[in-house]
Amino acid sequence: MKLAVAITIVSLAAFAHAGDLSGKTAASGGAAVVYVEKIAGKTFPAPAQHFSIDQRSLMFQPHVLVVPAGSTVDFVNSDTVAHNVFWPGVSGNRKLSHNLGTWPQGEKKSFTFDSPGVVTLLCNVHPEMSAYIVVSPTPYYAQADAGGNYAIHNIPDGNYTVTVWHEGGKPASKTVAVSGSTKLDL
Ligand SMILES: [Cu+2]
Structure with missing residues (x-):
């Protein structure tokens, strides 16, 4: 009985030290991505599950994908024509450019994105194709809805730098001081 009470108190305390960070982003064009920048002294394990971008109907789908750093993304060609996937850099760093190659329907290639930043995906067969992968430095990120509202769940209390793209x-x-559920318009 005493143990159960102790566990309840500990879990309530844990909940009191984290909250949701939410607010509005300035609506302009496509849906915004919001993420917490690198936290000094903290590292996060790469997620085990893969993310996926489909090449379908001559488009990358989804058009914007946000993943935590270290994530592997599977690129699947669902069209009857061959598609290529390349990116000229990550957030302007051309040293991180990469060409995954060109492959036919039903095949996929995977890539692990270790460097945080914005990856502009292109296809050298179809110049009209483009998409973005936002590689977040932390697992604290969200995509805003069409109205510009975002919510990042369960962030531990602390001081953070938050970026909107x-x-x-x-x-x-x-910058924001998160203390329980916190509002921040960007
Ligand atoms: Cu293509």
Whole structure:
């Protein structure tokens, strides 16, 4: 009985030291991505499950994908024509450019994105194809809805730098002190 009470108190305390960070992003064009920048002294394990981007109907689907650093993304060609996948850099760093190659329907290739930043995906067969992978430095990220509202769940209390990105725009950052559920407009 005493143990059960102790466990309850410990779990309530744990809940009191984390919360949701939520608010509104300035709506402009595509849906925004919001993420918490690198936290000094903290590292996070790469997620075991793969993410996926489909090449379907001459489009990358989804158009914007956000993943935590270290994630593996599977690129699946669902069209009857061959597609290529390459990116000219990560957040402007051309040293991180990569060409995954060109492959036919039903095949897939995978890549592990270790470097945080924005990856602009292109296909050298179809110049009209483009998409974005936002590689978040932390597992604390969210995609805003069409109305610009975002919510990052279960962030431990602390001081953070939060960045917002949307297609065609430059990333913009703000600092925030998270204490329980916290509001931050970006
Ligand atoms: Cu293509």
